[in-house]
Amino acid sequence: MDAPHTLSIRTCGLARTFTTPRGPVDAVRGIDLAVRQGEILGFLGPNGAGKTTTLRMLTTLLAPTGGTATIAGHDLARDPAGVRRRIGYVAQSGGVDPTVSVREELVTQGRFYRLRTPDAQARAEELAAELGLDGLLERPCGALSGGQRRRLDIAMALTHRPEILFLDEPTTGLDPGSRADLWDLVRRIRSAWGTTVFLTTHYLDEADALADRLVVVDKGAVAAEGTPAELKTRHAGSPTATLQDAFLAITGRGAAARDAAPLAV
């Protein structure tokens, strides 16, 4: 294990229980994570596994009901404001108003990060140039293509040059060309600024191509972790197996489970 100071994200028993009319629901049952600075971590799991709940806790949107987390050197429970200053977050839905211009959203976002107005304006220009949005600044956000919109969402999250970038299913709904562009962008962000990238995805080819290391969660707990090659060897029997086979084996939906299931009910 690396020394603590090189860890971007460290969680210990992070848990969240929701109170519902039908009784308590343990969405996340105690997750331990150690993500190194500059690492691209793929966070995988079937629907309902607790991915989004975990992401919302790590980004200060949802208070944990158990465990601790240190994110970019700040304690999540004691100093959520300190965490917010160091992280960027792109929700699956994005986060821009379609009627507002690209420039106005970028400048307002800069002001939210406490840049003075002239600095926020300069930063908007800079981000637009870095993310291939120049020429689109005066357009309403709703007039952008899917790929441009994603780049804008990421530009918004990079306003304050965060140490960690959280991406929630960043390529869902994008065409193959835009997906490839986005993968390049994520790699570029990491190599240019040493940004740690924590991304959830349902696309196993994306996880395989992009992530240095994978964490698979199932039923609110970590079910497996390792590099894509390690997971394939350990859970699907060979480094040349597909990540899909490894994933299905880890989450108990693998060949054995399928054989045992009736064909028709």
Added chain:
Amino acid sequence: MRLLLSDIAVVYGRYARQTLRSKAAMLFGALMPALYLVFYGPLLTDVPLGRSGSSWQVLVPGLLLQLALFGSTFAGLGLIVEKQQGVVERMRVTPVSRPALLLGRVLKDATLLVVQAVLLVAVALAMGLRAPLAGILIGLAFTGALSLSLASLSYALAMTTAVPQAFAPVVNAVTMPLMLLSGLLLPMSLAPTWLDVLSHVVPLRYLVDAVRAAFTGDYTAPALLYGTVTAIALMAVSVAAGTRYFRRAGA
């Protein structure tokens, strides 16, 4: 404190620009009370309303607060749309102060409401309203205070509501009884005892009575004092409730 004020200004600016982009909506908001003024006001000119002053001095205060009641309680609708777009979460992940996320919005709502209220008073003056300037200014202040409170509560409701379809019925179910029980249209002094007593549990009634007193220049009336206390308490409770939901997660 300086950070809070500058955060409020940023949020306020964003929503003020949004409102300025839809000028038609600004005018339509003031249209409904103006219709009351033109088509309902003249009916009251010779009706004994049990109070000193002209019928306009009774009607216009009610219409001002009615404008706030119907104009501000729907403020949350836009927030539900923004929640679906991910805008609210995107803002909540930035260091911007949580009270500013609410206050910037409600101050914009209150500003719009007061502008509409000034238009309404201008029409009322043309229709025959005569009232002291100080009284009118006090009335506008109460209108702004009520708007700020109701918009805060509306945002609090919106933060806990997933879809617009679930929001409107709740708002309608609350605003209609509030309008009837606060004596907005006619003073409660005309009501039978049971109705008058019942109306005293509705905070809005104290605001209506206060603005009516102000419009007749009766600045030392107990009604004005009760109304002021009620308005301040209402603002404190509403802003605290609204901020709580921007601070808390799960919305």
